[in-house]
Amino acid sequence: MTIPRALLEFGDPHHSGQPATKLAFGEPQQVLVAHTLDEVRPVLEQVDALSREGLWCVGYVRYEAAPAFDAALQVHAAEGPLVWFGVHAQPLADADVALPTAPEPHVQWTPRISREAFDANMARIHAAIAAGDFYQLNYTAQLKAPFASVEGSAMAYFAALRRSQPRGYGAFIDTGEEQVLSVSPELFFDWDGTRILGRPMKGTAARGANPQEDAANAERLRSTPKEQAENVMIVDLIRNDLSRVAEPFSVKVPRLFHLEALPTVWQMTSDVVATTRDGTRLWDVFEALFPCGSVTGAPKVQAMCQIKALEPDARGVYCGAVGVVKPGGHATFNVPIRTVTLRDGTARCGIGSGITFDAQAEGEWQEWRSKRMFLERASQPFEVLETLALRDGVFQHLPLHLQRMAQAAAHFGYSWSEAVAREALAALAQTRPAGAWRVRLLLQPSGRCTAEAFALLESPQPVRLQLADQPMADAQGEFVRFKTTRRAHYDAFTPLDPAVFDTVLFNSAGEVTECTRGNIAIKLGGRWVTPPLACGLLPGIGRQVWLAEGRFVEQVVYTDQLAEAQGVAFINSLRGWLDAELV
Incomplete structure (x- = not known):
């Protein structure tokens, strides 16, 4: 050779x-x-x-x-x-x-x-x-x-x-x-x-x-x-x-x-x-x-x-x-x-x-x-990532997570087999037949999938959110639009106060985008809205589900409108809908 x-x-x-x-x-x-x-x-x-x-x-x-x-x-x-x-x-x-x-x-x-x-x-x-x-x-x-x-x-x-x-x-x-x-x-x-x-x-x-x-x-x-x-x-x-x-x-x-x-x-x-x-x-x-x-x-x-x-x-x-x-x-x-x-x-x-x-x-x-x-x-090597909930041996919204991972794999040129991903998840689920778990499904460039589980603790509501002190530099970047292990752009906004659950991000135009670990819903004028993807954010699975159900609609929200908000919620498929307050 x-x-x-x-x-x-x-x-x-x-x-x-x-x-x-x-x-x-x-x-x-x-x-x-x-x-x-x-x-x-x-x-x-x-x-x-x-x-x-x-x-x-x-x-x-x-x-x-x-x-x-x-x-x-x-x-x-x-x-x-x-x-x-x-x-x-x-x-x-x-x-x-x-x-x-x-x-x-x-x-x-x-x-x-x-x-x-x-x-x-x-x-x-x-x-x-x-x-x-x-x-x-x-x-x-x-x-x-x-x-x-x-x-x-x-x-x-x-x-x-x-x-x-x-x-x-x-x-x-x-x-x-x-x-x-x-x-x-x-x-x-x-x-x-x-x-x-x-x-x-x-x-x-x-x-x-x-x-x-x-x-x-x-x-x-x-x-x-x-x-x-x-x-x-x-x-x-x-x-x-x-x-x-x-x-x-x-x-x-x-x-x-x-x-x-x-x-x-x-x-x-x-x-x-x-x-x-x-x-x-x-x-x-x-x-x-x-x-x-x-x-x-x-x-x-x-x-x-x-x-x-x-x-x-x-x-x-x-x-x-x-x-x-x-x-x-x-x-x-x-x-x-x-x-x-x-x-x-x-x-x-x-x-x-x-x-x-x-x-x-x-x-x-x-x-x-x-x-x-x-x-x-x-x-900077990275893996494509999906984070999903495993509750009493059942994965939540599994088809949607696999579909999103397939789209990311195609975008980044990673090999992809849904059967391989399901096999990794099934092996993990057998070891966690009961309880609530946060599962990370990781896809390597070769197409190899690994899955790991962590105990999913409930979050007391309302969770506290803070507004970022500056806009995200590259809100339209591919590592925002696709979920991967490349998270430095999010980690820079991680709250230092342990009492704060997450940070609300915004782009250079002053448009609210998302949080570092999930999407956001805001009640304005008596109706719930969420920022559209064009503002620069991850297309979250929870966001996708609730949009389809009509629980909220897309609307551009500017940071100066947050003071008028009649309600705020942190949302993702892992934790669901968490009532929130801005601090």
Whole structure:
């Protein structure tokens, strides 16, 4: 059994319905490396030649290799090889692959730019656009984190990133000196030697907190002139780049403004296709296209000059190209966004967005936050959680709890079997045939379920609730909308006074949302209401049951209305309806 040095999980670029290509490679029989600009062309020519001899070449091209293709492109000095490819006779058979089973590492990311610096750089970009220096710029910043590389930890982290950002063009490459963990959703190019496809990704919107909001966000992205303009600018750049290697009049745009649903964001893509001229080689394709215009801006030369002035760090593999050249020369490369590199005990990841004249600093900052969510999800391991009551051997509202867990599993990409969950609960129930118990059902990424029980003590009523002293920072986040063991955002509001049962939370708009351990019902104007999901809260099972029964209705409630409340109740399926008072 062999521990892979490279893993590829590339989706089908042509959407033919074929499953993703999954390949593992062991120790390369040859390594091709370019450390200097004048070595870049010979290495890519070797890759081209060896692939045409029937070998597989898996590797990357750093962003800082750009001047090898055009001396006018400005970059920082590289912090690693400009080009690296492992050469393999064939992929490993599934039976020959041994994947390490290291636990998923905890990674604490630190942004390297403050909001003040971000706003200042946005102002510089807008001034340069107004001066006519360029009309779009892809601005990025690096995040860094310490990373303890023990055996299997890099691959375990790649697996976590892949669950966080499924589909697309995933690649794990271990060169020995560094590891590249790319879960990029963006195709750079797919070229079979004749037909070439580029799919630039420009335009982003956050996923919604519920289906209605999600659909509205998607439609807004599809129809907003700013997002369309940003996409069209890069499509035009890619068309021009492709024309350098294309047969005359063969460059086409068969698909424009297509939306792709990723776990944390909507992304807009467009397809640009062409027929390459006879005699075109891999070097020619890179010379024409690299770096991809979606990660530079337009015009490319001027944009990259400004990028070097604004960004203090080399981008590295991020925003370069990661991919495979198959036997016969068929090449598929991603644009390594959503990509982590591990080197010298440090993890690095870049986040960025395309800036046009009408881009607003607050909107771009929030877009960066949305794009970072794949890191947040993968960097702190968690389990999907359901908390339910077991009373005299019977679980309360069990079908609804299992349905909610299934929805969370689908959202986070966890394996799920209702039969496995029921089996874990049934085994626990046999040991607790009488009494009242608080049961925690935990789902791991692998699909394994465990259940644990604790005595459920009755709560004297009315329970005392306090109002939070500040809004919850991310009330619309996925760890609010789905119940998991990631609870730091709730734990920060845990009452310090033991006489206080829970804390009433609210969002940045001053709208009441929920409590840290349950939902809330409020009596206003003679009727009971509860905040709608759009305010940012967990869709509690008790809340769902009582809404269906008509015990209360949804209504936005502001914190300044709480003084008018004729009644307050803490509600969840575990404890039921608890009369409450605000203190």
